[in-house]
Amino acid sequence: MKKWLIGGAALLMLSPTAAYAQQADARSVNTSPVSAYHVVASTNVTTWDQFTTEIVKQLNNFAPEINITYSGPMTDFKKNFMESFKKAQEQAVYAGGHMESTNISADSTGNVTFKVKYLTNQTQEAAVQKKVDQLLKAIIKPSMTEFEKVKAINDYIVSNATYGTKTKASPHSAYALLMEGQAVCQGYALAAYKMLDQAGFDAKYVVGTVNGNVAHAWNLVKVDGQWYHLDTTWNDPLPNRFGASSYDYFLVTDAQLKKDHKWIASNYPAATSTKYNYMLNVHFAYQDKNTLYFSNTADKDKLYKLDLASGKKTKVIDKRALYITGADDFLYFSDYSNSGYLTKLNLKTLKTEVLVKQAVTDLRINDNFLVYNVKGNEQKLKIK
Structure with missing residues (x-):
């Protein structure tokens, strides 16, 4: 029986820049070590689509260990289970953004196990869900336009969060931002994604760089059929100033954001509408x-x-x-x-x-x- 052991670590976004203060935190990117473990199969699937769907389901539940037995055609088995895992990460956007490290074990009989370390846990995510339910009920009204809804979400995050790492939970998590009022850019972007997604918006979690090669994260959101960038971290001044929000990174275009942000544009939808440029300055x-x-x-x-x-x-x-x-x-x-x-x-x-x-x-x-x-x-x- 042939067995594969594959480990990997996810990048953690550590660097904000405050638009108003015009400064950036240039701390290095974190990675985490991984270790091998024994395979224990549970869920049975016969197609790679089923395989991907099961991973998505388990990631969205923040399962620390995902065990799957694949009993379909074994051609390119290793390539296919790795591709399925990549697709699952892309589909489980919020959970994927919280993944700190992964370790994959598989054997030639079709048993595959994914051991996942998250920046959060199931208990914390239950609290996040309850908090988001309460917040959206309070700040979003049915009569609002899509612009007004996105603005309400941006304003809540900027007004109630401080950039920083002095949290009990991981400062890279949405939990830290929503429950402790402090996070780094990854926490800002994941909290914004969670709120936008639950409010009914098509949104993306974007990973890129700022100030040369400093890792950073933000969002794309579709408003009235057009895509726009939203960087809640850069709308929140550093050092924190009560009531000092800006909108220089609120519903902006690719061209506007490219002045100080970089990302692999081909991985994301284009943002070309200048409809909300009046929010600049x-x-x-x-x-x-x-x-x-x-x-x-x-x-x-x-x-x-x-x-x-x-x-x-x-x-x-x-x-x-x-x-x-x-x-x-x-x-x-x-x-x-x-x-x-x-x-x-x-x-x-x-x-x-x-x-x-x-x-x-x-x-x-x-x-x-x-x-x-x-x-x-x-x-x-x-x-x-």
Whole structure:
């Protein structure tokens, strides 16, 4: 009886770049060692399509060991079971993205065993599923357009996650991002894929490089029949800034992304539509109904508004506004035309008022209070 032992390790995406901060983490790519083990057959199949289907099923269940007995024609047996495993990985996108290492044992009588080490486990994935169910119910409404749904998913991830590795679970997993609020780019992209897929979108998990040859991961998503790139990691500034999201990597084209990303384009659908290019240069965005108030990086961070229905951008006032938030008919922001002072803007009259003569950051509304930081110390100001 002839026996094959084949081992392999999957790449782990370790390197984010924050679009706003314009910096990258250049840590090396991790691989993991593998070891051989004994074959124990269980599921019986007679065709290679059945073989692939069974692997997909087991991968999606995050099974650590997959045992299959193939009893069909044995011509090119080794080549065929390896090709079936590759096809299964491509079909089980979310689970495949979580694979850390694999070890394959097979013999000439048709017994094949795949031992898989994941970045997560079945218990964690049950928690992820419950969390995603709750999140999508809260942030996605039937009346939303596809654009609005993707934006809601992007905004949730960017607003509730921090790039980093200080997690109990693997920081490369969707679990770390969704349950611990921290992950690296692999976790961002896998969480986004999970949410997009469950929300009904055709999505891809993309592996490539940035800043030369630094490994990176992001997504492709089909919106209204057109493919677009979505990089939630690069929409989330580094170091983390509360409320500081950007949209420079939100529903962009191949041409736009190729300015700083590289990938094997032939492995993925082409993204050519420029429909949502109006989202470029939108930072520190605060949304009020169908209007985004934002810091326009194309005009020295001046305060602008964007009509999401038309895509039209208009300057609101000639001030550099960061950390924008709002309530009722007022905006609050750090006025970097005036030393970063906490400033209030009346949207009806466009008159401004300095509330705190100190540089402030990380503005947000909590109940009836405006919460902000001064030199890293949290402060509160009652606004109602």
